[in-house]
Amino acid sequence: MAQAQTQSTESPGSAPPTAKPAPAAKPTTAVRLTPTARLTRPTLTAMVVGSMVGAGVFALPRRFAEQTGVAGALIAWGVAGSGMLMLALVLRTLALRRPDLDAGVYAYAKAGFGEYLGFFSAFGYWASVCVGNVAYWVLIMSTVGTVWPALGEGDTVVAAALSTVGLWGFFLLIRRGVREAASVNRIVTVAKVVPVLLFVVLALCYLDTDVFAANFHGTAHAGSLFDQVRGTLPVTVFVFLGVEGASVYSRHAKRREDVGRATLLGFLSVLCVFASVTIVSYGIMPMSEIAQLRRPSMAGVLEHAVGTWGGVLVGVGLIISVLGAYLAWTLMAAEVLFVAAQDGDMPRFLRRATADGVPVRALLMTTLLSQAVLVITLFAKDALTFALRLTSALSLVPYLLAAAFAAKVAGQRRTRRRGTWELVVACLATVCTAFLLFAAGPKFLLVSFIVYAPATVLFVMARREQGRRLFSERERVVLAVSVAGAGLGTLALTLGWISL
Template identity: 50%
Template sequence: MATKAEQKLPLFTLSALVIGSMVGAGIFSLPRTFGNATGPFGAIVAWIIAGGGMYMLARVFQSLAERKPDLDAGVFAYAKAGFGDYPGFLSAFGYWIGSCIGNVSYWVLIKSTLGAFFPVFGDGNTVTAILVASVGIWLFHFMILRGIQQAAFINTVVTIAKIVPILVFILILAFAFQGDLFRANFYGGTGMPQASLFEQVRATMLVTVFVFLGIEGASVYSRYARERSDVGKATILGFVGVTGLMVAVTLLPYAVLARADIAGMRQPSMAPVLEAVVGPWGAVFISIGVLISVLGAYLAWSLICAEVMFAAAKSDDMPKLFASENERKVPAAALWLTNIIVQLFVVSTYWSQDAFALMLNLTSAMSLIPYLLVAAYAVLIASRGETYEQHPAGRRRDLIVAAIAVLYTLFMIIAGGLKFVLLAAVLYAPGTLLYFWARREQGKQVFTPVEWLIFVLAAVGCVIGIHGLVTGSITV
């Protein structure tokens, strides 16, 4: 019989969870996404902003993991501790539903990857693609029900396997680097749409948020950590490693192809970029890497989705039904709800004009509000001096770091645009039914006066968003 210590996750496995969560669909789509928006100069500016902002968020997660070890559910626990029950629920629900939508984007990318070889899959949202994705959803579902520890081990193996094609891509493009072509592309090159640098950078912002999602993976799994300090270490290790990969994957294609050519490639665009350099085997090689990577990321995020819902139910923020575990200690009810929602969103992609881009951007928009509340909580405890009684020296530094993280997440929400704020409200308002359910179970007052105001704002946004979808002023 395994001991309690043996069931805990070491630093390497926690780091693999962070990397496995971050390296998924997004990194393979970066060349075309950036090529559509900007040249190397704009891309460098975008990554400085995104990398700097997300580094501050990583530092916030690291600091909170050490200063608030009792809050071991991660993201939403900080929002609840700082701002009350309903904001805590919104953080948990937003993070959970955003993660579910992110899982849908993985299935879309898998099928669009196969679509390059089997036209029946199209861009990932044909009837055949939806049927095959549905089978995959439930195969993963029943595998995870067999145990979290086994799934975490599989994730570690897959994480190592999927990094190899990305490293090969980077090495080949580094050897094929053409300085003259890179300079010609630097500000966009031939055919660059007329747009200010701000607009160019803004067009990439939600994508940079998406590829950084998962930075909090170790925090979500903090209750499984062998050593509490490993949570912060795993967060920073994962961040530094993945950032280097993403910047290289973004910039190197500009040194082997014209920006306009990159912009016209199908997703996942890493495959046609490598094909242009080395021939058809490059597309096959990257496509295999995409399938491994995305399936691995899907596994990691399925674990995180269920864990967030389970932890929220354990702390009375979700109905107690979702706090139940099966005999293998898997939060089964939370996993069932997660995969039912993923299934519904997969079906909805049939009516989407660009299913992958929509799911990517909506995932980012839903995740930014929980990130904002985490950063704001870090500002709160640093400004109060809470937990700094014994070692006040780091208080000013932590306050500055958290304040920058708040400004960054606010900028991201604004840069994403009103469309995604309203689409987020379309999900947040009806999702509040789960909060009503939980509060009634506990016999507690549903809302405080301030929470009523927050709910009314979400409901108004929901109505406007639905009206926009019906009238066509908001397109998906």
Template identity: 55%
Template sequence: MAQTQERTDRGMSMPTLTAMVVGSMIGAGVFSLPARFGSATGVVGAVVAWIIAGGGILMLAFVFQNLAVRRPHLDAGIFAYAKAGFGDYVGFNSAFGFWASACAGNAFYWVFIMTTVGALFPQLGDGDTLLAVALSSIAVWTFCALVLRGVREAATINRIVTVAKIIPILVFILVVLVSFDAGIMRDNLWGGEDPGFGTLVQQVSDTMIVTTFVFLGIEGASMYSRFARRREDVGRATVIGFLSVLAIFALVTLTSYGVLPSSELADVRQPSMAGVLDSVVGDWGKVLISVGVVVSVLGAYLAWTLMAAEVLFMPARNADMPRFLARERNGTPTAALLLASAMVQLLLLVTLLADDALNFMLDLCTSLALVPYLLAAGYAVKIALRPEPGDDPAGRRGELVVGTLAALYSVLLIVVAGPKYLLVTCLIYAPGAVLYVIARRENQRRVFTVPEVVLFVAIVAGAVVGLYGLISGWLTL
């Protein structure tokens, strides 16, 4: 009884859990929303897009929550669900893809910082100049060196980052609401296009990648379950936190349509929240948002650097990655961290070739996360179709509906991303097989089964087509 009381007293309350869920989802992406939506759609399309994204992402959140309850022993990360459901090589690709997504997200952070500072120093351009890449590269390896020395997330850093995220966003929403012009909003209803179902579908599809990007990390909400005072609080905190973040994202998007025409929103320099606020209140608005962006992104980068290393480290400990990636010092996975930093460095060099480095990294980061999400949803459907003794039929049916909807949403996103990003992701997945082969040989296991050979050949074929497309010019970054 005493042990139970101690655990309850020390556990996190539902408001604390909700705050952690909100903090984990609000990152750099929100600061880019006005221009991304302004270039894609109008008010009607934005409302439809957030409804679809909200429903789809909520289904994914429920998938991770249900899997955490159904398969609590699978605690080695998102790749464990893919491995348990579809085999070793599929599980490896899920881990590798999620790792590459985290690295692309970190590259996005540096491009975002450089384009923010580039408003003051034109030599940095939109974060894709040689100087910008050089400065970003120095920062990447500086952070790597700090983490290797044992620098970890501290409470002070988290508090600063949380304030840097929330306060500028709330100021933006309040100020823009005060300056709201119903006439401008009315002119922006259809994004400058004639009303029509076909036009609306295209507009909504053009926003789906960015709406998914801003919610990346929602799967982390289930990790707080072991800290909760009551297990049932986790589900409530997930829903409340998600709806709060959805409201913030939607308000940032929709209020922007009330101060600038969509054509002008599309041309606002990133971070576009700074440009929109500057048009309303002047320079101090741009400075406020820009400072919030830099501090928020730097804090988020530390967290995502550790996470990217962890995504390789945990599979290595389970013999799904080469042994050298399991090396650690002072509690820090050293080899995994160095490899993650090297990947970020490579992606930064790729930005020199991209037509729009910021949006390319955002879309690449999201596209790489889609396959791991789809595999997790697929595994949820698979176990829902296999009743176990003592299962509640109604509860199992609910899990099947949730898993199916999450899987369909993931497939829809892959289709919307299009063949360009599918081929580019194959270019990243294909070389990763080297790590898989090393790990299998280290543990004296058969490298590929027959179905896995087919999958490997398909990935390599996609990579070859993608490489040919880049060389010949019909595929551009």
């Protein structure tokens, strides 16, 4: 694993920065990737698809049917798909325009808006992955719970105990080596996409046009079309998480241009699959019945169409899908912490890597946070919904900062024709991401602050290790906002204004 390059920090509107003082200590281990160890375009594309096609797709029928009908679903996919497409294009452009920046969304936020917001981006992205991994285990336990009632909806003590075994089992697998884990992910990606595609084909064969027409406008109690669409957006955000998979792992790419191409190809492929799964489900059952299905709802839809074997097929596909996505997300989470530590923005203890190139301490922290969130879900009213919405809220802040940085880069190239187009795309990505953050709702934004604010301790540790000033004037403002948000969120939870 090549040692990460030191990345410069630019303040908005500033002149080209001078080199940042080197961190006080070097990584304990620095391993170089040989050319044969570099990731190719198919592997990078598989990481994008593998990280996006996970638990979310199997819950889409119920999640959408709870909020809207066919018309609202089409609009929701159009809005979310367009916004995330802009983000995918932004990541593709940044991979080409700033090849010196590794670890994707973290590096872009830092280069555009300073070290503290870069730190928040790295931590927020990492935390969102950890929470998302918990959603995976909740859903897989809910699936097995159809034959083992003790697991319930994936939120019982027995389910948490088995999920814990899974968490640490994957820790040991990934610790064996990055190359081995990435190869397993490529194989699993192919295996898990097949049942999803088969679901779409079978649902089309059994589609009832009368049922589909009855589900077109939704139900009267669902509210206005705007409210229906807004209610589905957090779900679409969750299933799109992972679009940055190739960008996060960019420093291992065999060719830099493969990063952008893999991002775009992976996103478009997955968008078509996700939208198809949602829409065809409306032609199998009335939406009121879909909304009452047990998780994973895709299994209930297919079982209604073809019989018991359909539910079994989806259940097996979900288990494979979740395990593959969990692998990809854990790899990306550890990578972000590792590169941030290499760059001096996280404490130096996170720079430790094994001889096989595995950032073992970053991987350990990832597993520990997932374990903590898994315990918290035992006290949530709806464990899966809690994990899903919190993941979306945490991840949208890094996405927003990356899109804003792309607008800044494009603005510096606006005198060129290509630069103007890139500026338009970057601005659209920024606006769409901000809207998705608004759609997530204030409740989970406040809970996100509770997660973000204490993380500043890691930033302070890194600054002290380097003998640097803890906060600049601008950084103090960001600190004050995060602490105020965390205080308000804690107060809201304590007084019962919001609940998990």
